[in-house]
Amino acid sequence: MAEVTIRQLRKSFGSVEVIRGVDIDIPDGEFVVLVGPSGCGKSTLLRMIAGLEDVTAGTIRIGERVVNNLPPAERDIAMVFQNYALYPHKTVAANLAFSLKVRKTDRAVVKERVEQAAETLGLTPYLHRYPRQLSGGQRQRVAMGRAIVRDPQVFLFDEPLSNLDAKLRIQMRTEIKELYQRLGTTTVFVTHDQIEAMTMADKIVVMEDGLVEQVGTPLELFDRPRNVFVATFIGSPAMNLIHGTVRRDGAPHVEANGHRLPVRPDREAPDGHSVIYGVRPEHLDLAEDGGGFPARVAVVEPTGSETLVFLRFGETEVVALFRDRHFFKPGETVHLRPRTDQTHLFDAATGVRL
Amino acid sequence: MSAETGQIFKDAAPDLKFRAKWYTRRVLIYGTLLFWTVICLFPIYWTATTSFKIAPDVMQGHLIPWADFEPAWRGWRSLGLSPQTIFETSTVREEFLKRFTNSVITSLAASALAVVLGSMAAYGLSRFTYRLKFIKNRDISFFFLSQLILPPVVLALPFLVLYKELALLDSHIGLILLYTLMVLPIVIWIMRDQFSAIPVELEEAALVDGLSVWKAFLQIVLPIALPGMIAAFILSLVLCWNEYFFAALLTSTDAKTIPVMVASQTGSQGINWWSMAALSFAAILPLVIIGIVLERFIIKGMAAGAVK
Structure with a gap:
């Protein structure tokens, strides 16, 4: 586990600046939700923490290390993608074990961790199936399992619930919160859904147009919004x-x-x-x-x-x-x-x- | 409880009507399919039977062995491949084997080279955005494909001169390079669809899981794209195997391939149809076998590209 510190972070695609000087402190073991309308730069920010996008300016620190120029593999993070990104040619068990095998983990340890993750996520009956044989919710659980077997420094979630139907989404956000409470790993969760943000976060970062509008606990944001944007974005129906x-x-x-x-x-x-x-x-x-x-x-x-x-x-x-x-x-x-x-x-x- | 057995429920009139309809439809569908199969397979049947005919049978259009002509080993004997001649020395057989080997070498090498090069080009086109002034990915893809627009005849003379200067005439390497060039556009086209169908998040997940860019490509992307690659490979193989024009133009004694040999089966009394048929049949046999063995890959590869 580790804290994540972001200082004056900027990102440009060509002449378009999508992240325009962002500072965020994520203490060790905190569940932080990045929320904002689509195109606000929240996913780009997450991908920069993961190492999937280059940093134009500023620094990202995970623990003591500045990770700006480290490849994703060396950042010790795990990421859950919106479309699950399961390896279609591998079984559930192989999907879960993959990152450990890449890191040449001892076979007995791999087996134990995979079994433990499968049990936590209710995937034990499906270990020998292929992703195409699973439902959307089960696939999402495999994607999370792939993250938790690693026991990484930081979990990154990129809108993991948006492909699920409404009922399942509500169930899974409770389950993800419970999982987080059990593991206590630093988590950065991206969503455009303010209800998801309010219900899950220790701390919410509201973003708009590449800038942080406000950082605070859900109730701080609700009770003392710093500007009109946050006031209307948080809370439903809107203020x-x-x-x-x-x-x-x-x-x-x-x-x-x-x-x-x-x-x-x-x-x-x-x-x-x-x-x-x-x-x-x-x-x-x-x-x-x-x-x-x-x-x-x-x-x-x-x-x-x-x-x-x-x-x-x-x-x-x-x-x-x-x-x-x-x-x-x-x-x-x-x-x-x-x-x-x-x-x-x-x-x-x-x-x-x- | 009585021990009586026997049928209790019986088909009513609507049930029977339904069954009749079902059978009629089946018969029609399978009849059509059967008819089409016959049309497709007839040329192969004709080639195979012609190799057992003698001149009058060919001319009179006899079709059914034993019924309207007596099969003879004439075509196969002329190749040294009939039961009587198979253990004797035969210069024709030696030549056939040499041409066959040439075809195998050139088409395998050219297809392999095209699939390797084409996959890399296709991967680049599907994953990265190139911009050279006004030229973008779509233009580059079209440039590749546009090679197919030019009729090969137009290239005949330039290639002849070029190969003469480069001393590539009548060489395996010359033919392999040319065939690679010939099938590359098709391979790139197929593989680009294949790679585009693979979500980029899969590679990103692999990177996060701890792989390098190259390992992610080899361990995640390649296995998923493999059916498509095999399909592209087989398609290339077929095209190279059957290529006649450039082979006839650019090879003579050493690198001559099977199609050229097939076409040259003329004797003093005209074309030796029987030996040409025997040769043709021997030439298509490997493709038929490959087609049957790898058919599921071809279908899978083509379908994957088509759906997305």
Whole structure:
């Protein structure tokens, strides 16, 4: 096991810079998820850690070693690919044993490790099958088995769950987390799915356009997003954003569409400042007394456990999530009151948290 | 419980109709296939039977041995390969064996060389992006294939002059090089599809697993592409084995191959069809055997390239 330290990392393909100066510290034994929309550079970053892409500038350190110019074989990492990348001409057992055989490991040790990995992953009955004879989930488990038999310094996962169907994906993310908790190996996991990131990570790195937007624990990112991008990317349904102006006459508030939206008094925003007001759908309460702001119901989506309501506040679309059941009619006007201490303010010009 | 045995359920009228339909379809399908098989195999049958005919049988178009002509060993005797002559010395047989060996050497060597060179070229084309001003991978692939557009006749004179200057006329090496050049485009085309069908992540996984680039190619990519390589090899072999034009042009006494010898079976009374047929049959026999033995590789290789 080892920590991974990334300093001022840059990567260009021709004249296009896809990683534009990234710093990340991954302590020993931590589960870090790189998350971001497609094309944000997260996979490229992972492939650079693996040694499958050259480093244009900056350093990658695994443990004490700078690995910039080491081939993948010498980095002591294991990687799980999105499309599994199993060797089609080898059986499951041979796939699992391959990396150990390449490293000339003692045969008895190979056998023991393969059997142990197969047991952990529930692959023992399939050891003599070929990859083409396995289901998608089983193939993904073989791909993970190939990684864990090595007992490497770092595990790298490149969107390993995105080829699986929704139900299996949820099951496997729990299983991967349990596997990680048992092994305790430093892990870097790439995904575009923020739910996956939130549920699995010790620490999330949110990336956009080749830059790190924010690094933090799932709840830090959820509670204190550093900018509008992180605020909307983390959390589902996404945070509501309402454009308005800060007013400090009386209790500080944001004026939007002619209504007063409450803000925490400690927010440092001068009177008249243009802001984006953020509040999550689950932090909107129904104000039966006519307080809060009025919004017109557009669509109601009851899911049984909760009710999702899409509304119009002036021209702004707002989503509210209620744990209890409501039977609104489209066109009806309701009053919503944001929970003051759960609101966010972002600078309208820069999108940075205030 | 009674001990009665015997059929209880019987086919009803719709069952019988269904069976009749099923049988009709089978008969039609297999009938068509059988018909096509006969058409495909007839030339081989004709060649084989002609080698046992004498002049009048050939001219009168007799087809069925014993029924409308009496098989004779004439064609095979002229080659020294009939039961009576097989243990006697025969200059024709010696020549046949020499030509046969020439064909084996040139086509095996040329095919092997083409598969090795072509695979490397194809691997490069499928894995790396080349850019030479406006020339890209697709253009390079097309350049390779475009060699096939030019009719060989156009190249006849240049090659004759070139080979004369290089002292490659009537030599194995000369013919091998030419044949390699001839089949290389096809090999590259087949192998490029083969390699493109192999996900690049497999090699990356092998690199992460601890292999070098070359070992990843040899241990992971090559075994997966092997059926395709064998298919390309066999195709090259067939093309080289049957090549007549350049062999006739560029060889004379030493390096002459079987097709040239087949074509030269003319005697003072015209063409000796029987000996030509015997020779032809002896010439295609190795290909038939290879085809039967390695058929599954050919199908596998072609299919793998076709699907992706």
